[in-house]
Amino acid sequence: MKQALRAWYGKIDDYxxxxxxxxxxxxxxxxxxxxxxxxxxxxxxxxxLLVTGSNIQQVGEFKQKMMQVFEMTDIGLMRFFLEMGIMxxxxxxxxxxxxxxxxxxxxxxxxxxxxxxxxxxxxxKFNKEDGTTRVDEEKFRSLxxxxxxxxxxxxxILNATSLLSLFMHCPHEIHIRAAKRILRYIKGxxxxxxxxxxxxxxxxxxxSYSDCGGFIDDMKSTSGFCFNLGSIIFSWSxxxxx
Amino acid sequence: MVxxxxxxxxxxxxxxxxxxxxxxNQALWLQKILCDSHMEEKEATKISIDNQAAIEISHNPxxxxxxxxxxxxxxxxxxxQRNGDVKLIxxxxxDQFADLFTKALPVSIFEFxxxxxxxxxx
Numbered sequence: 586m587k588q589a590l591r592a593w594y595g596k597i598d599d600y601x602x603x604x605x606x607x608x609x610x611x612x613x614x615x616x617x618x619x620x621x622x623x624x625x626x627x628x629x630x631x632x633x634l635l636v637t638g639s640n641i642q643q644v645g646e647f648k649q650k651m652m653q654v655f656e657m658t659d660i661g662l663m664r665f666f667l668e669m670g671i672m673x674x675x676x677x678x679x680x681x682x683x684x685x686x687x688x689x690x691x692x693x694x695x696x697x698x699x700x701x702x703x704x705x706x707x708x709x710k711f712n713k714e715d716g717t718t719r720v721d722e723e724k725f726r727s728l729x730x731x732x733x734x735x736x737x738x739x740x741x742i743l744n745a746t747s748l749l750s751l752f753m754h755c756p757h758e759i760h761i762r763a764a765k766r767i768l769r770y771i772k773g774x775x776x777x778x779x780x781x782x783x784x785x786x787x788x789x790x791x792x793s794y795s796d797c798g799g800f801i802d803d804m805k806s807t808s809g810f811c812f813n814l815g816s817i818i819f820s821w822s823x824x825x826x827x
Numbered sequence: 828m829v830x831x832x833x834x835x836x837x838x839x840x841x842x843x844x845x846x847x848x849x850x851x852n853q854a855l856w857l858q859k860i861l862c863d864s865h866m867e868e869k870e871a872t873k874i875s876i877d878n879q880a881a882i883e884i885s886h887n888p889x890x891x892x893x894x895x896x897x898x899x900x901x902x903x904x905x906x907x908q909r910n911g912d913v914k915l916i917x918x919x920x921x922d923q924f925a926d927l928f929t930k931a932l933p934v935s936i937f938e939f940x941x942x943x944x945x946x947x948x949x
Contacts, residue, residue: 609863611856617864624865672949679949702938705931741941744928776948787866791854791874792918794925795846797839808846809928812857817945820857823928826845 593632600654601627635663669738670778681778682738686771689731693768700773701766705745709763712801717758725756728764735771738778742767744809744823751825784815800825840880841897847881848904850874851913858912871911875918882915 601616602608606627609615616627625638625647634651638644648659663671668685671678690696732746745767752760789812796807811821854872861868876882884894885904907913926932927940 607863609860611859611863615860615863619865626864681949702934703931707931707933709931739946740944741927741937741946744930774948777946778949779945780947781945788870789854789857789861789868789872791850791872791913792923792925793843793847793850793874793876794923794929795839795842796929797842799930806842806845807929808842808849809925810846810850810853811925811928811944812853813924813944818924820853821928821944822849822853824849826842 590631594629597629597655604650630667633666635666668734676783678781679778680738680781681776682735683776683778686735686739686775689735690768690772690775692731693728693765695765695768695772698769698772701769702773704742704767704770705748705763706766710801711748711752711760711763713752713755715757715759720756720758720761722754722756725761725764726753728761728768729753732764732767739771739774740779740811740818740821741774742770743821744807747823747825748807779817779819781817781819782815787814789814795826838893840878840884840893843876843878843881844884844897844904847874847876847885847915851904851907854913855907871908871914873914873916875923876915877918877920877923879917882917885915 598608604618606616606618606625609617614629616629618625618627620640620643623638623640623643625636625640625643627647628635628637634657636644636647638647651657652659662673665671669680669682670684671680673679729746729750732742733750736743736746745763749760749764749767791810791812793808793810795809798804799807806826807823808826809821809823811818813819851874854874858868858872884897885908904915908915920926924940924944927937927944932940
């Protein structure tokens, strides 16, 4: 049924708010409950719930309650979520997309290529009409789509990927060659990911940078930013200035 | 995103200025989420920029000859700084992690920044 998801969301939303959770206004999938000095945070993804909190006992109690009210199973510590592998220990959390990256390499037949050290050649400049032959749009789109999902844990390919995604409607030989270079870079680093360490003090710190006039077609610039809490970045973006 | 108009930056500080605005928008949103999860930021969020001119322009509401053409929407940076939500600070180009997200870099710098932002193997 088409409406099933919405009905489910309404149901769980009512239940969570009824049991004292507060819905975050800026991010509709986050619910927070404050009990004494402890915080219980729930992140909702369709029918998956991620629970975390400062008090393990409260997390356990919440899970028990949820299992009674809804037909849910507790699969314990998060290890795999949306194609992302998550390794948790007392001191650190490591997130990577090793399996997904391997699948992409296989899908685009890059398994046996020589890896490169950077995702993009410094001298490469792209424009819409460069004289080389047009290539299959469908394949290019699918490749860029896969790479964009990979940027969730491999931020180093973000700039190269978002640059190429601007040519989704008119891919040429040069663009697909650059995209293959990113794949070759991933070949060398597919087991890489982001590691979050434990920090006493959490302070939000942003970094903002722009590359002035990087595009040949219209002389527009690229904006890039990233944010960290403690010392590892957790939010990043690279955009062409509109 | 606030920036919707067609903008071609005419000098570097302007490009930085536009980038800073995007960053500030994200910072404000992150602040809200942190606040909702009871982890409020006590001080203004620092944002590092490696362009002194952009910071000066964002502080001082004087109508410089060079900033005449700036989009009025971008003056929002002054407001948020006055409210104490965000503070733009200067940093050296070497400590600028966001460099990685704007252009292709030589191997040595690329590897260094990659390490700095926390990308590593298991």
